[in-house]
Amino acid sequence: MSAPTKRNTRQRRAIIDFLKTRKEFISAKELYSEMEDSKVGLSTIYRALSDLVNDGDLDVFIDNDGESRFRLCGSHHHHHLLCRKCGKSVEFQAPEAEALAERLGASEGFSEMEHRLEIIGTCRECV
Amino acid sequence: MSAPTKRNTRQRRAIIDFLKTRKEFISAKELYSEMEDSKVGLSTIYRALSDLVNDGDLDVFIDNDGESRFRLCGSHHHHHLLCRKCGKSVEFQAPEAEALAERLGASEGFSEMEHRLEIIGTCRECV
DNA sequence: TTGATAACGGGAATCATTGTCAATAAGCCG
DNA sequence: CGGCTTATTGACAATGATTCCCGTTATCAA
Numbered sequence: 001m002s003a004p005t006k007r008n009t010r011q012r013r014a015i016i017d018f019l020k021t022r023k024e025f026i027s028a029k030e031l032y033s034e035m036e037d038s039k040v041g042l043s044t045i046y047r048a049l050s051d052l053v054n055d056g057d058l059d060v061f062i063d064n065d066g067e068s069r070f071r072l073c074g075s076h077h078h079h080h081l082l083c084r085k086c087g088k089s090v091e092f093q094a095p096e097a098e099a100l101a102e103r104l105g106a107s108e109g110f111s112e113m114e115h116r117l118e119i120i121g122t123c124r125e126c127v
Numbered sequence: 128m129s130a131p132t133k134r135n136t137r138q139r140r141a142i143i144d145f146l147k148t149r150k151e152f153i154s155a156k157e158l159y160s161e162m163e164d165s166k167v168g169l170s171t172i173y174r175a176l177s178d179l180v181n182d183g184d185l186d187v188f189i190d191n192d193g194e195s196r197f198r199l200c201g202s203h204h205h206h207h208l209l210c211r212k213c214g215k216s217v218e219f220q221a222p223e224a225e226a227l228a229e230r231l232g233a234s235e236g237f238s239e240m241e242h243r244l245e246i247i248g249t250c251r252e253c254v
Numbered sequence: 255t256t257g258a259t260a261a262c263g264g265g266a267a268t269c270a271t272t273g274t275c276a277a278t279a280a281g282c283c284g
Numbered sequence: 285c286g287g288c289t290t291a292t293t294g295a296c297a298a299t300g301a302t303t304c305c306c307g308t309t310a311t312c313a314a
Contacts, residue, residue, distance in 0.1 A: 122238050170263055
């Protein structure tokens with residue numbers, strides 16, 4: 001799955017290793033600062049992330065601030081339930097949502113579906 | 128649904144009127160150039176779009192270039208299926224999603240649920 | 255009509271991302 | 285083990301969408 005044409009550099013290894021330890025989505029900048037000990041340049045991080053996305057090894061989505069966030073594929077897909085007042089968030093799996101996405105997309109002739117489901121509510125403490 | 132605190136200015140009317148004639152999603156810049164004759168400043172367009180989104184009158188999504196694209200909402204709550212390559216979008220209703228959000232939220236002690244579901248895929252033409 | 259102030263607009267500022275290019279280091283061959 | 289070729293790196297500049305700033309203008313309640 002990884003492209004065979006890329007060289008196996010210290011920087012690229014460091015980035016992949018870091019991503020393996022990381023469950024949640026992370027932005028390029030965050031990766032840069034959390035990896036500062038590894039001495040990897042920001043440009044290199046952007047390039048590596050872009051390559052990994054093209055190779056299908058990373059999931060991406062663009063958040064509400066227009067910033068891309070990345071995560072290694074293959075961790076379990078989940079969604080967020082979050083409180084509109086305190087921001088507390090709970091992760092959950094929703095197999096129904098996976099199926100729904102697949103079915104609805106296919107019915108319109110779409111393929112390779114991804115989806116995002118976000119539920120916003122008021123939590124017990126904030127009512 | 129529109130906020131009552133906003134003034135009814137020529138510019139805001141022009142933007143809303145333009146959007147009413149427009150079925151597809153449009154970016155702020157495109158709106159700006161297509162509305163040249165109306166002499167509305169770019170800052171004003173960004174502000175108006177942002178207000179309309181906050182009031183729930185506009186749908187937005189961020190395309191693959193990180194650019195926001197806007198369109199007047201229909202009256203019913205709905206979700207979007209969109210093509211990751213050409214940006215074509217299809218609206219759909221998903222009563223299952225409403226029920227899912229309600230049930231999952233309640234099971235964690237949340238109330239007054241809202242939700243957003245977005246399905247991204249590759250459309251027939253872009254495969 | 256008038257006064258308070260929300261909205262405007264043009265340009266500067268911001269910030270994520272991409273481009274540039276000289277220096278560096280993988281991977282290969284002998 | 286060296287030396288060679290060339291992909292990769294990284295510091296910095298450039299880009300481009302969006303937001304900020306602030307003096308001016310327009311709305312609207314009184």
